[in-house]
Each structure stands twice: as structure tokens, then as C-alpha cells.
Amino acid sequence: MVGYDEAIYREVLEKAIDNIDEINAAVDGICEKGYKNLYLVGSGGTYSMASPVTYLLKTHSSIPWYWEIAAELVKAKPVSLGKDSVVITASLSGTTVETIEAAKYAQSLGAKVISLVGEDGCPLSECSDYVFENKKASNDNLVEEIYIQYFAIAARFMKNNGEFPEYDSFMGALKKMPDVLQGVREQQDAAALEFATRHKDTPFHMCVGSGNVWGETYCFAMCVLEEMQWIATKSIHAAEFFHGTIEMTDPEMSFMLFKSEDETRPLVDRVERFVRQHTDKVQVWDTRDFKLEGVEESVRPLVSPLVMSAMLERVSTHLSILRDHDLDIRRYYRVVEY
Amino acid sequence: MVGYDEAIYREVLEKAIDNIDEINAAVDGICEKGYKNLYLVGSGGTYSMASPVTYLLKTHSSIPWYWEIAAELVKAKPVSLGKDSVVITASLSGTTVETIEAAKYAQSLGAKVISLVGEDGCPLSECSDYVFENKKASNDNLVEEIYIQYFAIAARFMKNNGEFPEYDSFMGALKKMPDVLQGVREQQDAAALEFATRHKDTPFHMCVGSGNVWGETYCFAMCVLEEMQWIATKSIHAAEFFHGTIEMTDPEMSFMLFKSEDETRPLVDRVERFVRQHTDKVQVWDTRDFKLEGVEESVRPLVSPLVMSAMLERVSTHLSILRDHDLDIRRYYRVVEY
Structure with missing residues (x-):
């Protein structure tokens, strides 16, 4: 089809799926140590991509969550964001200034930052505790691969919280x-x-x-x-x-x-x-x-x-x-x- | 000035302030029994009026809060909304269908519902645990009187939670x-x-x-x-x-x-x-x-x-x-x- 490379699209989605094992290990580690709440943070596209994750948490989980615009978070300094928080964010280029500042601010409080990026080693990686990369991702393919990983992260937190009986079916669906x-x-x-x-x-x-x-x-x-x-x-x-x-x-x-x-x-x-x-x-x-x-x-x-x-x-x-x-x-x- | 009656405007704002003692008693009662989170719920105007309350909670409080559109809340049935939740909402006419449905749904779970209305006895009152009325309020004067009461409610929850040292100054400001x-x-x-x-x-x-x-x-x-x-x-x-x-x-x-x-x-x-x-x-x-x-x-x-x-x-x-x-x-x- 016109407008994108089907092979690359598939490769990017497969890589997002391949990252799930590492995602699970990271989330399991965080859950073992304990955490208090999840912050879904982004700018523009990545802010809106967090929206369905917040909806999944709302409808299927009792884990406290907040959805924040990166640039506002840095100014507002939410009281509930602290050392026991987990920030979930993304930037394909890894250079979105507001998102990087939000990650840095969260880390300065002791929060754990999970980031989805195009290539590890980017500026966002440097202020993240867990980084999942997808080198071939381009803007055309960004959204779906971010969704797969965002959903995998949230679903794992929910499963580990003793909820979301749909976990296996949902992960099966993501893999399709x-x-x-x-x-x-x-x-x-x-x-x-x-x-x-x-x-x-x-x-x-x-x-x-x-x-x-x-x-x-x-x-x-x-x-x-x-x-x-x-x-x-x-x-x-x-x-x-x-x-x-x-x-x-x-x-x-x-x-x-x-x-x-x-x-x-x-x-x-x-x-x-x-x-x-x-x-x-x-x-x-x-x-x-x-x-x-x-x-x-x-x-x-x-x-x-x-x-x-x-x-x-x-x-x-x-x-x-x-x-x-x-x-x-x-x-x-x-x-x-x- | 053209467009509104200054005497009524003042009267409506004064009535909102007069309600604060009752608001405090209601919130103190809820806090004594304990609660888990606050739901700010509205439709259109009252949804947007809840926005600064969520911002106040975000920047000054560790109380978990959620901001919900009434009609979506009823469909989505958030997992965190339950018997230990407090719903804060408003409808001047007291007849906004979506808001009433949300209040009914919340009550069916055992949540406590606090409502700001024009006149007690309206349909929204009937599915609310605490009702604060302001009979002379008309659309022109709605927003500021709702803000005063919304803020008074949130501030009291925060004060009772051992936070918000600005409480007295803030209440003093509202009264001005x-x-x-x-x-x-x-x-x-x-x-x-x-x-x-x-x-x-x-x-x-x-x-x-x-x-x-x-x-x-x-x-x-x-x-x-x-x-x-x-x-x-x-x-x-x-x-x-x-x-x-x-x-x-x-x-x-x-x-x-x-x-x-x-x-x-x-x-x-x-x-x-x-x-x-x-x-x-x-x-x-x-x-x-x-x-x-x-x-x-x-x-x-x-x-x-x-x-x-x-x-x-x-x-x-x-x-x-x-x-x-x-x-x-x-x-x-x-x-x-x-």
C-alpha cells in the first residue's frame, strides 16, 4: 500500500512484541519492591497515546494512576508524584524536551521512569530507569508499537496486582x-x-x-x-x-x-x-x-x-x-x- | 453594569460563603469515618468547573482524586469508585440527566455524594448524601459560586488530611x-x-x-x-x-x-x-x-x-x-x- 513500507511496519510491531519479556521483568522488579501509583506522562502524540492506558486502568484496575502533560507536570509538581511513583513515558526521537524534563524531575524525586524510545542512548534514555528501544520505528509506525508496549506495561502491573483476569487473552491479542x-x-x-x-x-x-x-x-x-x-x-x-x-x-x-x-x-x-x-x-x-x-x-x-x-x-x-x-x-x- | 443584577450576584456569592460552615461539618463527618479517594464529576460547565479543584488537589494534596465526565463514568464504571469514594458534583437546575445518573450509580456502590444545587428537593438532591443549595443562583452567577463551594469542600478535605497550611488564608480569600x-x-x-x-x-x-x-x-x-x-x-x-x-x-x-x-x-x-x-x-x-x-x-x-x-x-x-x-x-x- 502507498505511504509506508509493510515489511518495516511488521518489523516494528514484532520488535514491540519482542520487548514484552523485558517489560515483564522490569515491571515484576518494580512490583516486588512496591510502588504507590502510576504516572502516564507525555507530550502531544505520546500524551494522547497514554489515554487508552488510563482508560484500561480506570476500567480494570484499582491501582492509582494519573495522566499528565509533561510540561505541566514539571511546573505543577504534583504532590502525589514521589519516590514510590512509576512514570511511564515515550519519545521516539528521545529528544522531546518537555518529556525529558519531566523524566529528570521524576527521577530527582526518586521515582522510577520507564521509557519507550527509538534508540537507546538518546537523551530520554539517560534519565530513565528502564528503556525499551525499537530502532526501526518511524513516525508512521509509532502509534501502534507504542500502544503495544504501553498496554503490556500496564497489563503487567494489573496482573501483578491480582486483577485483570483477561491478561493472557489480552497479551495473546497484542501478539496478533x-x-x-x-x-x-x-x-x-x-x-x-x-x-x-x-x-x-x-x-x-x-x-x-x-x-x-x-x-x-x-x-x-x-x-x-x-x-x-x-x-x-x-x-x-x-x-x-x-x-x-x-x-x-x-x-x-x-x-x-x-x-x-x-x-x-x-x-x-x-x-x-x-x-x-x-x-x-x-x-x-x-x-x-x-x-x-x-x-x-x-x-x-x-x-x-x-x-x-x-x-x-x-x-x-x-x-x-x-x-x-x-x-x-x-x-x-x-x-x-x- | 449591563447584563446582570449586582445585588443578586452579591447575594449568590454570600450564600455560597454562608454554606461553608455546613460544608465543613459534612466533610468533617466524612473524614471521621474515613474515605479512600475523591471523584470530581460533572457535565460540560460543571465538569470544567471541577478542573481547578483537581489542580488544587494535584499541587497541594496527597489525597487520591479522579476527574470524570458524568456520562462516561456511568458507562466506564471505574474500578476505584466504590463505597469508600466521595463524589463531588453540581447541577444548578438539579436536572442534568447525566449528572443525576452518575450520582445514582455512585450511591448504588455506597459512595457518598456531595452536590451543589440551586434548590434542595431537585432530582439531583434525591440521589445525594449532602446537598448545598443556593436558590438565587442563575446561570450568570453560577461559576463563581460553584468555585467557592467546590474549593471549600476540597480545602477542608486537605486540611483534615494534615496538609494545605494555606487553609486559613485561602478561606479568608474566598470570603472576600x-x-x-x-x-x-x-x-x-x-x-x-x-x-x-x-x-x-x-x-x-x-x-x-x-x-x-x-x-x-x-x-x-x-x-x-x-x-x-x-x-x-x-x-x-x-x-x-x-x-x-x-x-x-x-x-x-x-x-x-x-x-x-x-x-x-x-x-x-x-x-x-x-x-x-x-x-x-x-x-x-x-x-x-x-x-x-x-x-x-x-x-x-x-x-x-x-x-x-x-x-x-x-x-x-x-x-x-x-x-x-x-x-x-x-x-x-x-x-x-x-
Whole structure:
């Protein structure tokens, strides 16, 4: 398929899976010594990728967790972040300044820092206690491989906490992702092209999602449409939509709805029923449209963020081609000083 | 001043303050019996009003807390929400369906529910363990009176937890709010009129804030500009701005920056320095511009959300007048079924 190298994609996902044994050993070590809470920390893309992990913890675990933007964490200095905390973060380049500062700050308190990076030895590695690398990862393949490892980390903490009976099924599902996600991209390709063709000149998209694909919703709006395509967006949680943003609904408004298979799906269904009465410009991205061979039914909802990410990669690629706007062009980020 | 009744505004704020003794008794009772964590729960406006409370807890307390959208909470059923949880919520009308469902669900688990309402006896009261009413409160005055009571609740939990040495100064500051906030509205009136005059036809605003005024940023975008004026917005945290949304910066983009006096202020300063290089359409709403008579310097940053809310009320009012678009008009909310 256009836009990425299938062999590299598979290799990156396989490497994420290969890291799981080391991840387990690291988490087991932390659990043996004891810890008090988990901090999911990131910047932009990695902040939004932590979102489904917080949702997994919320819905399946009693471990206290906090979700923090790296740059705000360093300023706010949360009282509950301390020597018994575990920080989980990522930076593919390993050079994201805010994330590095957050890791350094956490380490200065005695917290343990777990980092996912492209290449060990990067600046983020130097202020991390546990580093998992994935050398071939590039921006195109970033999200799914981060999800696999983030999920593996969180799942191990949960299992060790005597909860999450779905552990084995979930890990089994993660290990199927190289085949499954390649299949998702293939199946999604035509729909993505069709959407991109229809919307290449659409100036504004309202992105609505919930639950474990809220991070994908927020990220697609900010990191793809805004950052990579310079298209204006609003991202709004489906449960919040009815409390203000609803009034923006009109026949000219383009809606992108992000549907997971988790418990919050009815929240997006409700938005869909409403907006379809008022505009024809409704695109639903639904993980349920995909056969996920080898994934047990009981854990299908848990991998929705991975499926959604694979689906949206196709949308990004076709939009960039049809708009003749490369996904790597930036006006400002790492171009000008600020 | 145009747009609200000063006597009622004062009365509503005074009533919020009068409730503090009862609030303290309720919180003291809960603390004596013991509890495990706090859930700040709301829908739209009341969800965003909980934001500065979570920031206060984050920066000054070790009490575990979670911030939840009411409708999502009911679907997601967080594992950590249980009989030892305390839910703090609000609905002026007392009829917000999602908030009522969340309170009912929490009570069904044995959690204690504290609710702020307009009038006791409303549907939300019926599924709450502790109810604080404020009969004269109307939408115009809602935010600041909710803040006073939310803050009083959280501060009491913190004090009883042996932390928050600023307790007395902070409570002293809250009690000054009727005078202080009336003064803020007066001082802000001209600037708000000037902004509204300049921007009455501006079709899109980028709203950027952080820390304890992130809730105000999110709420002004969604609940005022979108819901009450049908003007498109994006709200983005200042720490996240540089990770995607920054690329939307151009000379035509209108920026509204929301500056608190808390630790995260430099995050918004950084956005300001950047956007001023690229557009003249930059409005900074800065709580530091106001003399807050009787508020001790040490707790000034803690009342920034109240100051910001009073400032923004003026902006809403002047926008609605100059745009001849009443703040109470809705196309959909409580107008059509969905």
C-alpha cells in the first residue's frame, strides 16, 4: 500500500512484541519492591497515546494512576508524584524536551521512569530507569508499537496486582497485532481514499470520540489534521458534546466520529443519531467493521485503540497525497526557535 | 453594569460563603469515618468547573482524586469508585440527566455524594448524601459560586488530611470574593467591551490556557463561544499547543490566552511570545491585572479561576449584546429531543 513500507511496519510491531519479556521483568522488579501509583506522562502524540492506558486502568484496575502533560507536570509538581511513583513515558526521537524534563524531575524525586524510545542512548534514555528501544520505528509506525508496549506495561502491573483476569487473552491479542493491523490497513484503504477524496478541501472537522479511543480522537485532530495538514479542528469528548459544542451542528459542519467497541460506544452512537439529523457530512470510523483474526471476542474492545490507529494511518496518508501536502512538512515545529 | 443584577450576584456569592460552615461539618463527618479517594464529576460547565479543584488537589494534596465526565463514568464504571469514594458534583437546575445518573450509580456502590444545587428537593438532591443549595443562583452567577463551594469542600478535605497550611488564608480569600469579584467585573468591563467590539464578527478563536484556568479556557470555548454564541473554537492546553496545534498559527488566527498566576503561567507566556510573532490578533486575559483587595499574596494564585470567571462574564455579556445574540438562545439543548 502507498505511504509506508509493510515489511518495516511488521518489523516494528514484532520488535514491540519482542520487548514484552523485558517489560515483564522490569515491571515484576518494580512490583516486588512496591510502588504507590502510576504516572502516564507525555507530550502531544505520546500524551494522547497514554489515554487508552488510563482508560484500561480506570476500567480494570484499582491501582492509582494519573495522566499528565509533561510540561505541566514539571511546573505543577504534583504532590502525589514521589519516590514510590512509576512514570511511564515515550519519545521516539528521545529528544522531546518537555518529556525529558519531566523524566529528570521524576527521577530527582526518586521515582522510577520507564521509557519507550527509538534508540537507546538518546537523551530520554539517560534519565530513565528502564528503556525499551525499537530502532526501526518511524513516525508512521509509532502509534501502534507504542500502544503495544504501553498496554503490556500496564497489563503487567494489573496482573501483578491480582486483577485483570483477561491478561493472557489480552497479551495473546497484542501478539496478533502484526497480522491483524496489516489486515486493518488493507481493508481500510478504500474507505480512507474515498473520505480523503470527498474531504480534501474541507476546512474544518469536528472530531468526536470517547473511552479508549478518546486519545485517537484528540490526536488525529491535533497531530494529523492540524499539525500535518494545517486543517482546523475541534476535538470533543462524546459525553461533553451535548453540553455546548452541540450548538455548532449545522448542515455545513463535517463530523468525524471515532467508535470503539468499549463500554462508552453508546455515547458516540448518541452523537451519531443526533448529527445525522442535521448534516450529511458524517464520517464514522468504527473498529467493529474489522475482522480481527485470532483476537478473542472478550478482549476485542481492549484493542480498539490499535485498530483505530491503523485505520487512521490510511486516512492521513490519502489526505496528504490528495492534498499534495506531505505529512512531514512543518511551519514551526523544530523549524523556528520558540 | 449591563447584563446582570449586582445585588443578586452579591447575594449568590454570600450564600455560597454562608454554606461553608455546613460544608465543613459534612466533610468533617466524612473524614471521621474515613474515605479512600475523591471523584470530581460533572457535565460540560460543571465538569470544567471541577478542573481547578483537581489542580488544587494535584499541587497541594496527597489525597487520591479522579476527574470524570458524568456520562462516561456511568458507562466506564471505574474500578476505584466504590463505597469508600466521595463524589463531588453540581447541577444548578438539579436536572442534568447525566449528572443525576452518575450520582445514582455512585450511591448504588455506597459512595457518598456531595452536590451543589440551586434548590434542595431537585432530582439531583434525591440521589445525594449532602446537598448545598443556593436558590438565587442563575446561570450568570453560577461559576463563581460553584468555585467557592467546590474549593471549600476540597480545602477542608486537605486540611483534615494534615496538609494545605494555606487553609486559613485561602478561606479568608474566598470570603472576600463578593467584593473582589464585583471589583474585577467593574475593572474588566471596558476591556471586555473593547474586545467584543473588535471581535464581534471573528468566526474562530483559538483558546489557550493551563493549570488552574484550564477549565475556564475549555469552558469559555465550549459553553460560551460555541453554546451561547455559535462561534467556532478550539481549546488547547498551553503545554500541548507546541505539539501540533502550533501549526495553525497564521496572521488571520485569533488567539485568546488565559493566564493564571499559578506555577504554569510560564507555559502560557511561552505561547504568547510565539503567537505575537505571527499574528496581531492576540488577546491575553490575565488575572494579574487585577487588584484583589484583602487577598493575601500567598494565595492569590489559588483564586485565579474565580478572577478569570468574573473577567470572562464581562466578555460573554458584551459579545452577546454587540452580536445581538442572547446568551440564552439554544438551537438544540433542551429544545429538541436527542
